[in-house]
Amino acid sequence: MNTLEKLRKQIDQADAKLINILSDRMKLVKKIGIYKKIKGIPPLDKKRWEQVLASKLKLAQSQGLNIIFIRKIYELIHEQALLIEQKS
Numbered sequence: 001m002n003t004l005e006k007l008r009k010q011i012d013q014a015d016a017k018l019i020n021i022l023s024d025r026m027k028l029v030k031k032i033g034i035y036k037k038i039k040g041i042p043p044l045d046k047k048r049w050e051q052v053l054a055s056k057l058k059l060a061q062s063q064g065l066n067i068i069f070i071r072k073i074y075e076l077i078h079e080q081a082l083l084i085e086q087k088s
Helices: 003-039 046-062 067-087
Strands: none
Touching: 003 067, 046 067
16 A cells, blocks of 8 residues: 555545544534423524634634634534534
């Protein structure tokens, strides 16, 4: 296996980890959605969302990641999380 193939294999492994982490996250979101429904709490907590986004952007910046890229990813994650919470 050449260097490129090895690197691609490592990317494939990292991608699988990302998918597993996202799956775990969405399972937690579903539990939160059920809890909120039982307690009569609306799915969107704008203050919490702003805190989460700010902390993740700060972390991303400390890791040398493009914060615009990370913002887009977290906006998509948040959008999906809200859909899951609303269906729970």
